[in-house]
Amino acid sequence: MKYLKTIAEACIGCNACMSVCSKLYFKEDNPEKSAIRVTPAADGSYTLSACDQCRACIAECPTQAISVNRLGVVLINRALCINCLACVAACPTDTMMTWRGGLVPFKCIACDACAKECPTGALKIEVKED
Amino acid sequence: MSANEAKHDIEKIRQAHKVLKEFTYELKPVVKGYNDRTLYINLATLEIKEKPVPALMKKKFIGGKGYDLKLLWDAVSGDTRWDSPENEICIATGPIAGNTNYPGSGKSLVTTISPQTGIPIDSNVGGHFGPYLKFSGFDAMEIQGKADRDVLIYIDGNQGKVQIMEAPLEATDSHVVAEQLHEMFAASEREKQHISVVSAGRGSEHAWIGCLNFSYWDKRRKLPRLKQAGRGGIGTVFRNKKIKAMVVKYSGLTGKSNNPVDMETLQKTGLKLHKEIIAHDEKQCQMRTIGTAHLVEIMNDYDLLPTKNFRFGSHPDAKNLASWVWKEMFTQNVPDGCWFGCTMSCAHGIDNFELRTGPYKGHKVLVDGPEYETVGGCGSNPAIFDPKAVVEINFYCDTYGLDTISFGTITGFVMDCYENGILNSERCGGLEMTWGNWEAALEMMHQIARGEKFGLIAGKGIKFMQEYFAREYGADARFLKDIGMHGKGLEQSEYQSKESLAQQGGYYLTNKGPQHDEAWLIFMDMVNNQIPTFEKKAEALHYFPMFRTWFGLMGLCKLPWNDIEPADNAKYPEPNKVPEHVQNYVDIYNAITGEKIDKEELIRQSERVYNFQRVFNLKMGHGKRVEDYPPYRAMGPVTVEEYESRAERYDKALKEKQNIDPTGKSTEEKITLLRQYREAQYESLIDAVFKRRGWSPEGVPTVEHLKEIGMDLPEVIELVRKHL
Structure with missing residues (x-):
């Protein structure tokens, strides 16, 4: 499956990834609307979180609004979603995202936009076995 | 096809x-x-x-x-x-x-x-x-x-x-x-x-x-x-x-379909509970994998699982109906919610179940359940310990449109009458209604569905049968009254209340009859001894029925209130109320409606409707104290067999609670003494509960109380005045 690999040690906290992601999908520069999250720690390091396409959310969805495409990427069908956020709660990596006021959750779909923007190579699109 | x-x-x-x-x-x-x-x-x-x-x-x-x-x-x-x-x-x-x-x-x-x-x-x-x-x-x-x-x-x-x-x-x-x-x-x-x-x-x-x-x-x-x-x-x-x-x-459902005034609070509160359920359910109640059927072995261990028409509270064969049996049989599991977004997901089912009897014999069907009440009612209570038989009874009850709780309690009563010689095969339409005879129980149900023979009698419920058996067969009406597990005509649901006075009230001091949706107090009362006095029992029999009535005003399920609890719930005062979840309800009500209620007003909203329902019973010619009594089997041992099966417990009760030395007394004498005490206790319980609820000693809501809670509609006041 295709997924976004994160290498936290390489992150310098420039937040370019969050900026490009939210601009691409929400047309605004807003970290709350980014599917990749950079969280600084007290020791100066960073945590990177994005969906690893584990599929735990799929089983939880009551309307079968979440499915996997042929590349192994987990996608949400907005037309079927009834906004219950059960998938958000079920996500073991806390990477099924929501924003205040938003109804449909969103997530990383391994599109590569952030990885291309990352100046240090902390983000890479890779493929792993299902 | x-x-x-x-x-x-x-x-x-x-x-x-x-x-x-x-x-x-x-x-x-x-x-x-x-x-x-x-x-x-x-x-x-x-x-x-x-x-x-x-x-x-x-x-x-x-x-x-x-x-x-x-x-x-x-x-x-x-x-x-x-x-x-x-x-x-x-x-x-x-x-x-x-x-x-x-x-x-x-x-x-x-x-x-x-x-x-x-x-x-x-x-x-x-x-x-x-x-x-x-x-x-x-x-x-x-x-x-x-x-x-x-x-x-x-x-x-x-x-x-x-x-x-x-x-x-x-x-x-x-x-x-x-x-x-x-x-x-x-x-x-x-x-x-x-x-x-x-x-x-x-x-x-x-x-x-x-x-x-x-x-x-x-x-x-x-x-x-x-x-x-x-x-x-x-x-x-x-x-x-x-x-x-x-x-x-209807199509077009979204998270905003209610047009709430504060979507953010609604989402935040819901998400918090989703996470709590997903994190803790497996360690707590296993609702997501087993549902309410997880209770079977717990009830059996505490002597609360009805067996043989509520004579006893446990049985060695109850293991055949335990949670792990259902876990094996259930298919799918998650999501099994009966409404969108319910991560408690307790509505389990069994796919491709092959039926052994009736008009659909040989069909492979989807069976919804069984839930705990069905296992207790249609399994242990008539001593049917074959899980597949319980599933089949569950299926036919559902598709025929019959209540599994009433059917189970009825079947236990019929089998008890059969064993006591009140019924026989001829009177039962050719059926041998012996304990555990699941084929006979199912055939009785098919008779109900066909509208024939004994099914026509049994399907009318225990109250009807008591009168019928006394009139037609000369059966002892007092004995039938003692062992007929119903109140107001409604069959009791599936918990033993013999050792919990508060639960006897929880069942029988109810508006509609003995259903556990008003109050389930057995652990608070019998196991943890948290409500030892009449006043404390009365307080519980006020608060919990009122609180739980609120689910009915809202269109909510009770289970996510206390079948999942925050991990630190026990640290807070009155953990039985699950205070954080009560606050969740206040928050989501305010978030949707824009009102500003608190947890006290929540109770007051229920109190108005609860009292209205009590007055409605009066309107229909019922609703007074005389109808609020349990059959004695819900309170203590009716027969020598029941007493002697738990003689140590009852002898101890005589000694410690009544200061009576049981030595040398016959079992019959001891049954009588125990009964006098327990019936007197129940009278005192009614007095305390009615007082706490603002009702007269006869169980009629007083005008003052109705005014105080704001349920003083002219037609309501006019009606109660006739009874005060």
Whole structure:
């Protein structure tokens, strides 16, 4: 499956990834609307979180609004979603995202936009076995 | 049957429909959880209309069961009986119902004048009908009058259309008619999810314990699931009105369908509970994998699992019905919620179950359940310890439209009467109703469905049978009274209350009869001794029935309140109330409606409706202290066998509580002494509870109390004055 690999040690906290992601999908520069999250720690390091396409959310969805495409990427069908956020709660990596006021959750779909923007190579699109 | 043949059948059924009346209405969005209108249908006159909800009704009755009871009160007189044309079936949701964020928010409340009790019954049921009715434009619907032929009621919530149509060819049994109607009214496979069907079954045509099945479409199984408004014979009234089924169709559901004033709080509170459930359910109640059936071995261990018509509370073979047995049999598990967004997901089922008896013998069917009450009622209580037999009884109860709790408690009673020589094979329509004889129990149910032989008697319930056996067979009426597990005519649900005085009150000091949805106090009382005095028991028998009534006003399920608890719940004062979850309810109510209630006002909202229901019982010629007593078997040992099976416990009770030395006394003497004490204790309990509830010693709400809580409608005050 295709997924976004994160290498936290390489992150310098420039937040370019969050900026490009939210601009691409929400047309605004807003970290709350980014599917990749950079969280600084007290020791100066960073945590990177994005969906690893584990599929735990799929089983939880009551309307079968979440499915996997042929590349192994987990996608949400907005037309079927009834906004219950059960998938958000079920996500073991806390990477099924929501924003205040938003109804449909969103997530990383391994599109590569952030990885291309990352100046240090902390983000890479890779493929792993299902 | 091939897919083409099935489609041909559906077409034939559809073509036989003849629209008798059509009503169109203006589509409007729900605002802050309310439509502020209800739907009225009269099957005799074919009148269909919408009714505005007056401001006073909204303020005093809030929604759900409150709306149902108000509509029903206005429709009936004190002379109305269950089969009177003016009797209604009312179905309502509530302001919180239908939200997809907070688990357990999809319940419908159903009321009618019960064939079993003659007073209002209310039942809380899952499935999608109620929420879809709400988003179609109605906070409640009432159905009055009787059709002269089988009819179907169709509500199209996207078109703004209600139809009554002749429905001669649909099946009556629920698992068939639900599938037929999901197929018929959905234009595509995807649309099946937007349909919900309400139906009863052929058992409801002959028994007084008929239930309603509310469907929802299970997308993964590609079949309709059935949830039951089980108690008190609502299905019986449904078929008496010649309703074959009701269908609602609504698409367009979103998290904002209630138009809440504060979506963010609703989402945040719901997400918090989702996370709590997913993190802790496996360690707590295992609702997501086993559901309420996880209780079986716990109840057995505490001597609370009814066996042999509530003689005992445990049995060595109960392991055959334990949670791990059901876990093995259940298929799918998650998501198994009966409304969208319920991560508690407790509505489990068994796929491809091959039936061994009855008209569907050999069919492989989907069975919804069993849940704990069905296992206790239809399994341990009649001493049926074959899990497959319990599943089959569960299936036929559902599809015939029979309440599994009443059927189970009835079967235990019949077997007890059989063993005591009151009944025999001849009197039972050729059946040998011995303990554990599951084939006989099922055949008794098939007799009910066919409307023949002993089924016609058993299906009318324990109260009817007590009178019948005394009159026709000269049976000892006092003994029948002692062992007949019903109150007000409704069969008791499946917990032993012998050693918990508070639970005896929790069952029998109730508005509708002994159902555990008002209060379940056994652990607080018997195991943890947290409410040792009459005053403390009375306080619990005030708070919990009022709190739990609120679920019925809202269209909520009780289970996400305390079948999951925050990890640190025990640290807080009064952990039995699950204070964080109470605050969740206050928060989501305020978030949807824009009101600003607190947890005290929450109780006050319930108190108004609870007292109104008590007064409604008075209106129907019941509702006084004399009807609030349990059969003695719910309080202590009736027979020598029962006493001696737990002699150490009862001897100790005589010594410690009554200061009586049991040495040298016969068992009969000891039974009498214990009984005198326990019955006196119960009298004191009633006194304390009635006082706490603001009722007279006869159980009539006082004028002062009704004024204090704001349920002082002129017709209510006028009625109670006659009884004070």
